[in-house]
Amino acid sequence: MSETNKRVVILGGGTAGWIAANLMAKHWEQEAFDITLVESPNIGIIGVGEGSTPPLKVFLDLIGCKEEEWMPACNATYKVGIRFNDWSIKPGYESYFHPFYSKTDDHTIPAFFHNSFLIRQGVDLEGLPDHFFLGVELAKQKKAPLPAENFPFETSYGYHFDSNLLGQYLAKVAASRGVKYKKATVREVVLKENGDVSHLLTDEGESIGGDLFVDSSGFKGQIIQQALKVPFISCAQSLFNDSAVVLPTDQVDEPNCQTTSTAMKNGWRWDIPLTNRTGNGYVYSSNFCDADAAETELRTTLNLLDSDVEARHLKFKVGRVQEHWVRNCLAVGLSQGFIEPLEATALDMVQETVVRFIEAYDKGQYTEQSRKDFNNRISHRFDAVRDYITAHFRIVSRTDTEYWRACGSNDKISPSLYSILSSWMQGKNITQELEQQQLDAYFPNISWNCLLAGKGIYPDKSQLRKGNELAHKYKTTDINKFIKACAMNYPTQAEVLKRYTR
Numbered sequence: 001m002s003e004t005n006k007r008v009v010i011l012g013g014g015t016a017g018w019i020a021a022n023l024m025a026k027h028w029e030q031e032a033f034d035i036t037l038v039e040s041p042n043i044g045i046i047g048v049g050e051g052s053t054p055p056l057k058v059f060l061d062l063i064g065c066k067e068e069e070w071m072p073a074c075n076a077t078y079k080v081g082i083r084f085n086d087w088s089i090k091p092g093y094e095s096y097f098h099p100f101y102s103k104t105d106d107h108t109i110p111a112f113f114h115n116s117f118l119i120r121q122g123v124d125l126e127g128l129p130d131h132f133f134l135g136v137e138l139a140k141q142k143k144a145p146l147p148a149e150n151f152p153f154e155t156s157y158g159y160h161f162d163s164n165l166l167g168q169y170l171a172k173v174a175a176s177r178g179v180k181y182k183k184a185t186v187r188e189v190v191l192k193e194n195g196d197v198s199h200l201l202t203d204e205g206e207s208i209g210g211d212l213f214v215d216s217s218g219f220k221g222q223i224i225q226q227a228l229k230v231p232f233i234s235c236a237q238s239l240f241n242d243s244a245v246v247l248p249t250d251q252v253d254e255p256n257c258q259t260t261s262t263a264m265k266n267g268w269r270w271d272i273p274l275t276n277r278t279g280n281g282y283v284y285s286s287n288f289c290d291a292d293a294a295e296t297e298l299r300t301t302l303n304l305l306d307s308d309v310e311a312r313h314l315k316f317k318v319g320r321v322q323e324h325w326v327r328n329c330l331a332v333g334l335s336q337g338f339i340e341p342l343e344a345t346a347l348d349m350v351q352e353t354v355v356r357f358i359e360a361y362d363k364g365q366y367t368e369q370s371r372k373d374f375n376n377r378i379s380h381r382f383d384a385v386r387d388y389i390t391a392h393f394r395i396v397s398r399t400d401t402e403y404w405r406a407c408g409s410n411d412k413i414s415p416s417l418y419s420i421l422s423s424w425m426q427g428k429n430i431t432q433e434l435e436q437q438q439l440d441a442y443f444p445n446i447s448w449n450c451l452l453a454g455k456g457i458y459p460d461k462s463q464l465r466k467g468n469e470l471a472h473k474y475k476t477t478d479i480n481k482f483i484k485a486c487a488m489n490y491p492t493q494a495e496v497l498k499r500y501t502r
Contacts (some may be wrong), residue, residue: 009210013039016333017216019168025177096454099135111474123467189227277378
């Protein structure tokens with residue numbers, strides 16, 4: 001590689017491509033890196049992911065994007081967690097909330113862990129996560145996760161946004177950092193004799209050479225899968241969903257600051273509030289339901305059966321490539337893999353991949369020296385996310401359709417997930433299991449406990465006993481008072497967004 005001009009070529013735009021471009025341009029701004037993003041005018045953006053986890057804020061802060069500027073440009077709203085409806089039929093657990101962390105939760109988490117553990121030992125206590133986290137109350141009151149200055153406690157949050165608009169916004173930021181943009185359709189990836197990528201050939205006959213190539217070409221993986229022949233490891237046996245139908249509905253005056261995931265006959269649907277519309281999508285398995293039936297079910301649920309609003313139909317494959325960095329190519333986004341959108345992990349995976357690649361590339365002085373460790377780390381993260389998402393379906397108590405019966409009886413789960421579920425069912429503290437498997441860095445202990453407790457994976461109430469005074473040392477009424485008092489220090493989301501659009 002040249003010491004004076006290191007050429008990076010990113011194939012494909014979209015949110016993933018522009019995240020990669022911005023992170024690389026920011027990190028190597030003092031180095032001699034020449035970064036070009038090539039995007040076809042004929043290939044649309046999938047644009048399914050309209051929700052994020054808290055790391056997206058870290059990325060946007062890093063590249064200097066201010067919320068009052070980018071959020072109105074992308075019709076964005078705040079997100080403090082996910083509400084799950086109708087995944088469980090167990091009385092009292094038909095709905096639960098998976099919150100993002102707030103510093104104030106440190107005062108209430110011990111009560112949640114205490115109760116959750118003792119219920120599994122046979123004591124009758126309150127175990128639904130909704131009673132123990134600030135995020136639940138913020139979502140209930142539609143409040144923005146921005147505490148007043150006199151309430152200096154960190155509150156983590158994500159966003160909802162129009163993914164097409166976010167990609168366009170990030171493109172402008174990247175251009176301001178010197179990233180070049182080329183609109184062209186790549187028809188061939190040309191390899192060197194040693195197997196490295198040499199250059200890209202466009203339909204117009206132009207040759208685009210580089211030292212490092214980033215494949216952000218979507219599910220087809222034009223470089224990583226097609227040209228370099230890296231095998232794709234499917235997760236279809238543990239995650240059945242492979243299709244989605246998407247329909248917008250009108251915006252609401254006071255948008256929620258939560259994503260809502262509601263179980264359907266053959267999958268689940270999302271409700272994502274933006275400032276200009278509400279995004280709705282039904283994620284389902286084509287082995288149990290065809291596209292017309294899925295669209296009809298979604299339209300019926302949204303009262304759009306007779307509407308002329310056009311639906312979009314999408315197909316996707318779940319799994320990951322065997323290696324994410326091969327020779328002089330890094331795969332990001334859908335080209336490296338996809339674990340369905342249930343917990344909005346896609347952009348987090350893009351960020352993690354690019355950040356860890358930059359670290360490894362720097363450490364190896366722009367060689368492949370650290371490639372093996374990098375690939376192992378990213379694959380482990382993918383597999384950890386896969387197991388967490390798979391658990392949602394495996395522990396479901398619904399049996400009303402063939403789809404849900406298949407999910408609940410599926411034995412094609414990993415040994416890792418089996419150990420976690422077994423530990424929980426045996427009444428053990430799963431913290432130790434997660435730490436032993438080094439999984440708590442991906443989905444932390446809180447998330448696993450909220451998932452298992454929220455879906456009511458507890459003994460039946462008839463099997464529970466009252467317990468002694470020590471077992472009842474935490475009073476739910478006192479916890480609720482504390483949480484409500486904390487929530488008073490937050491403005492409503494509508495107030496904040498109105499300030500941004502003045």
